[in-house]
Amino acid sequence: MLDYINxxxxxxxxxxxxxxxxxxxxxxxxxxxxxxxxxxxxxxxKGIDKVTxxxxxxxxxxxxxxxxxxxxxxxxxxxxxxxTLSIAIGLASFCLVLAQLFAxxxxxxxxxxxxxxxxxxxxxLVVMAWIGFRTERWISLSASAILIGLAGLTSLWTAxxxxxxxxxxxxxxxxEPNRANEIETRVAWLTQARSEFNQLQKxxxxxxxxxxxxxxxxxxxxxxxxxxxxGRNSSGDRSLIQFSNRxxxxxxxxxxxxxxGHYTYDQFNLAxxxxxxxxxxxxxxxxxxxxxxxxxxxxxxxxxxTPWVERWRYIGKWEVTLGAALAIxxxxxxxxxxxLGEILNRARRTRWRRQIG
Amino acid sequence: MAFRSDLESIVLAALQExxxxxxxxxxxxxxxxxxxxxxxxxxxxxxxHRLEEDGQISGDWEMQDGKPPRKVYSLTERGGGALxxxxxxxxxxxxxxxxxxxxxxxxxxxxx
Numbered sequence: 102m103l104d105y106i107n108x109x110x111x112x113x114x115x116x117x118x119x120x121x122x123x124x125x126x127x128x129x130x131x132x133x134x135x136x137x138x139x140x141x142x143x144x145x146x147k148g149i150d151k152v153t154x155x156x157x158x159x160x161x162x163x164x165x166x167x168x169x170x171x172x173x174x175x176x177x178x179x180x181x182x183x184x185t186l187s188i189a190i191g192l193a194s195f196c197l198v199l200a201q202l203f204a205x206x207x208x209x210x211x212x213x214x215x216x217x218x219x220x221x222x223x224x225x226l227v228v229m230a231w232i233g234f235r236t237e238r239w240i241s242l243s244a245s246a247i248l249i250g251l252a253g254l255t256s257l258w259t260a261x262x263x264x265x266x267x268x269x270x271x272x273x274x275x276x277e278p279n280r281a282n283e284i285e286t287r288v289a290w291l292t293q294a295r296s297e298f299n300q301l302q303k304x305x306x307x308x309x310x311x312x313x314x315x316x317x318x319x320x321x322x323x324x325x326x327x328x329x330x331x332g333r334n335s336s337g338d339r340s341l342i343q344f345s346n347r348x349x350x351x352x353x354x355x356x357x358x359x360x361x362g363h364y365t366y367d368q369f370n371l372a373x374x375x376x377x378x379x380x381x382x383x384x385x386x387x388x389x390x391x392x393x394x395x396x397x398x399x400x401x402x403x404x405x406x407t408p409w410v411e412r413w414r415y416i417g418k419w420e421v422t423l424g425a426a427l428a429i430x431x432x433x434x435x436x437x438x439x440x441l442g443e444i445l446n447r448a449r450r451t452r453w454r455r456q457i458g
Numbered sequence: 459m460a461f462r463s464d465l466e467s468i469v470l471a472a473l474q475e476x477x478x479x480x481x482x483x484x485x486x487x488x489x490x491x492x493x494x495x496x497x498x499x500x501x502x503x504x505x506x507h508r509l510e511e512d513g514q515i516s517g518d519w520e521m522q523d524g525k526p527p528r529k530v531y532s533l534t535e536r537g538g539g540a541l542x543x544x545x546x547x548x549x550x551x552x553x554x555x556x557x558x559x560x561x562x563x564x565x566x567x568x569x570x
Binding site: 125128129131132133134135136138139140161162163164165167168171172174 | 479480481484498499500501503504507522525526527528529
């Protein structure tokens with residue numbers, strides 16, 4: 102036998118679920134059940150059969166949609182409206198994330214608006230997920246989960262990308278934190294090596310003069326890291342040693358050598374002789390290294406200066422994994438369970454509707 | 459003067475005779491209005507809950523053997539005061555409408 106009262110209660114509960122407190126909904130359902138049953142009993146007492154009496158009592162109580170609308174008050178939005186709203190908010194939020202990325206790529210972008218913008222999409226996506234949850238729209242939940250995952254990726258990317266490097270007067274945005282250190286190292290070396298090279302050229306032009314000696318002194322003090330006597334330490338590693346009375350070969354150490362200092366007047370004279378013999382070779386070696394390092398630097402810069410779409414390739418694997426895991430987790434936990442519940446509920450309601458005709 | 463034509467006054471009036479549960483209120487309204495006022499039964503509960511929140515009525519759960527519990531509503535002091543006020547408003551309003559609805563004598567029509 103068809104249970105009209107239960108059908109009605111399920112319908113009403115479905116329309117109110119998650120839209121007011123569970124306690125208030127339960128109280129209303131108990132009152133509704135009591136009301137309809139009493140009304141039906143009264144009709145049965147008048148001689149109407151039970152099924153018809155229940156049907157009439159349910160009909161007198163009113164359309165569950167109208168009742169739920171009345172219970173929820175004027176301020177409520179229909180489920181469809183909520184769902185549409187949540188999708189709109191989610192898409193708008195995601196567009197903001199993309200806009201944020203585009204804004205980051207602009208050379209005259211200010212940091213503060215970017216940071217403010219960073220919060221807005223997240224709030225939007227949370228609102229979308231919340232509305233999806235409240236209205237039990239699994240599509241909204243799943244979409245918000247995916248968008249949160251994607252926004253997570255883009256935001257991580259954006260947050261890790263705001264590093265600026267000054268290369269020869271041009272401001273360059275570097276979007277790849279791992280490679281940024283490499284570029285920074287090369288830029289630092291290039292800046293110093295170029296300065297040393299200029300000094301070396303100056304010295305070569307004025308060698309064997311007092312002015313040349315002064316430049317050489319500065320050069321030895323400043324650029325000991327590039328030109329130094331070399332020997333082997335006790336462990337056999339190649340390392341820098343102090344100037345000594347014994348003439349050591351003065352060698353060009355190339356980039357990234359450690360700094361070197363401390364010498365005496367005699368040591369300076371010794372170094373000067375070596376420099377006079379090898380200065381031209383040092384200049385050539387230094388120039389060659391400057392060119393090489395500059396090429397390396399340009400290669401790195403060209404990597405990070407590719408169009409924004411290309412840069413997706415450089416997102417770290419852990420970022421991808423984190424974003425994807427977050428999205429999958431949310432979809433699995435919320436989306437699928439809600440979807441299953443919705444499908445079962447719809448099937449049950451469809452069966453009832455068919456039976457009622 | 460405008461009388462608030464909502465159902466709250468009618469519900470408060472139904473409860474002035476004593477505590478009633480939801481369906482009892484429907485029956486009281488139907489009975490006292492001799493079937494003229496037909497309340498959408500499902501619409502009653504939001505009104506009751508609103509009045510309860512406002513402190514004009516109070517609700518207490520009543521347990522029943524073999525049946526679901528039901529909530530019995532009774533008029534509070536505040537609700538009684540509100541009912542008196544609404545009754546006065548309604549009296550003035552209905553009197554005014556009654557006067558407007560009275561048939562105008564033929565002599566008066568010709569004088570106008």
